[in-house]
Amino acid sequence: MLEKMNSVKYWALIGSALLLSACANTNTGTVPDTPTEPVAVETEEPVVASPPETVDVETVMEDPATQSSLDMASGNSVAYFGYDRYDLSSDARAALQAQAAWLQTHAAVKITVEGHCDERGTREYNLALGDRRANSVKNYLVALGVDPSRIHTVSYGKERPAVTGSGEAAWAKNRRSYTRVN
Numbered sequence: 001m002l003e004k005m006n007s008v009k010y011w012a013l014i015g016s017a018l019l020l021s022a023c024a025n026t027n028t029g030t031v032p033d034t035p036t037e038p039v040a041v042e043t044e045e046p047v048v049a050s051p052p053e054t055v056d057v058e059t060v061m062e063d064p065a066t067q068s069s070l071d072m073a074s075g076n077s078v079a080y081f082g083y084d085r086y087d088l089s090s091d092a093r094a095a096l097q098a099q100a101a102w103l104q105t106h107a108a109v110k111i112t113v114e115g116h117c118d119e120r121g122t123r124e125y126n127l128a129l130g131d132r133r134a135n136s137v138k139n140y141l142v143a144l145g146v147d148p149s150r151i152h153t154v155s156y157g158k159e160r161p162a163v164t165g166s167g168e169a170a171w172a173k174n175r176r177s178y179t180r181v182n
Contacts, residue, residue, distance in 0.1 A: 065109045067181045074098035081175045086132040100144035113137045114178040115155040118171035130155030137177045
C-alpha cells in the first residue's frame with residue numbers, strides 16, 4: 001500500500017514538472033541559452049489638443065404647443081381662488097393675460113380649463129363651484145380674444161386635490177383652476 005502511494009506521488013511530481021517545463025519556454029524557434037536583446041521603447045510626443053472646429057448647430061426649439069411651453073410663457077397655469085369664490089384675483093388675471101397671449105400665438109392649440117375645490121363642502125356643491133371657477137377662467141380668456149371653441153371646461157370639485165391634508169395652507173392650494181394643453 002505504501003509503495004502504491006509513493007508511486008502516485010512520484011508520477012504526480014513528474015507530471016507537474018513536465019507541465020511547468022512546457023509552460024516555461026514561450027520563445028519557440030530560438031536558442032534557449034541566447035540572451036534576448038532589450039527592446040527599445042519609443043516614446044511618443046505628447047498629444048496636444050487642437051482647438052475644436054467651429055460647427056454650425058441649428059437651434060432646436062421645443063415644440064411650441066406643449067404644456068411646458070405654456071407654463072413658461074405664462075409663468076403659471078394655475079389660478080387660485082378665495083374660499084367659496086370664483087372671481088379672479090389680480091394675480092390670476094395677470095397669469096391669464098399671459099396665457100391668452102400664448103394662445104393667440106398658437107392658434108391651433110386647444111386647452112382644457114379644470115376647476116378644483118378644497119375638501120370642504122359636499123361633492124355636488126364643489127362640482128358646481130369648480131364649474132363656476134373653470135368658466136370664470138374661460139370667460140376671461142374669451143374676453144381677451146381667445147376663440148371659445150378652443151376652450152373646454154371641466155370640474156373635478158374636490159376629487160383631485162393638488163395637496164393632501166387639512167388646514168388653510170392645503171385648502172388654499174386646492175382652490176384653483178388649471179389650464180391644460182390638449
